[in-house]
Amino acid sequence: MLKLYHAPNTRSTSILALLEELGAADRVEVVNVTVAREDGSGAPDPQNPHPEGKVPYLTNGADYVHERGAIITYLTDMFPDAGMGRPVGHPQRGAFLSWLFYYQGVMEPVLVLDWAKLEHPAVHATFRDLDAVVARLADALDGQPYLLGQAYSAVDLLLSSPFHWLPDAAPKQPAVQDWIKRCAARPALKVIAEREAAQLG
Incomplete structure (x- = not known):
């Protein structure tokens, strides 16, 4: 089990x-x-x-x-x-995995470093910064309610999760704010x- x-x-x-x-x-x-x-x-x-x-x-x-x-x-x-999710063979399988790995490898480290007020050129070159992360989200949400299109998925659950815990860190872009609110309103x-x-x- x-x-x-x-x-x-x-x-x-x-x-x-x-x-x-x-x-x-x-x-x-x-x-x-x-x-x-x-x-x-x-x-x-x-x-x-x-x-x-x-x-x-x-x-x-x-x-x-x-x-x-x-x-x-x-x-x-x-x-x-x-x-x-997006099972093997699904046309969005690659996009699904990419967002999950982006969160683990880029987005969460950037959020932690920003929260800790730590900066270094090597960090910026490797992960970029919070503005770049927010721009990535805003670009993906341009013209669609969720990161993979019209339907909520596990990537929305994961990538929106830090902003539920730290609402003061939520980006100010309207499209991203609306997405966070949609995700937070899920009954689950x-x-x-x-x-x-x-x-x-």
Whole structure:
């Protein structure tokens, strides 16, 4: 059986929302674990098999998956009927994977560096900056409501996720702001947000 190691109010919350969108929440065992948090609270949990004590971490028998982009690919391939992914052979498979890898390899590092107020020419040359990331999103959203076109997908879930947590960091471009609002209004996100608030309350 699939097993997801999760800590409330962390990056793995987006994977819970994905499971809701996939209609697969009842097919995955969720194991709540503790993690070390940025404010110094928490600690690695010995029952978490992630080698760095992080979440999310997904297991399927002896197999395992970590990193959100990889987990999203794994789950959307496993539950293709929900339409949240782009299966092998789909004409948007390459675009789907590219956005997931762009998030992991460029967008999240840029957001973290911007939040930490760290700058260096090598960082800019490698990842560009937040303005470049926002321009990329705005260009993709020109004339369409979601990153892959007319339909919401797992790439929208992932790439909009940091702006749900840090609304003050949300870009000012109207098209990007409207996209963030559309993504935030998804019923799955509201269900998970209410559930996590109850757990943490």
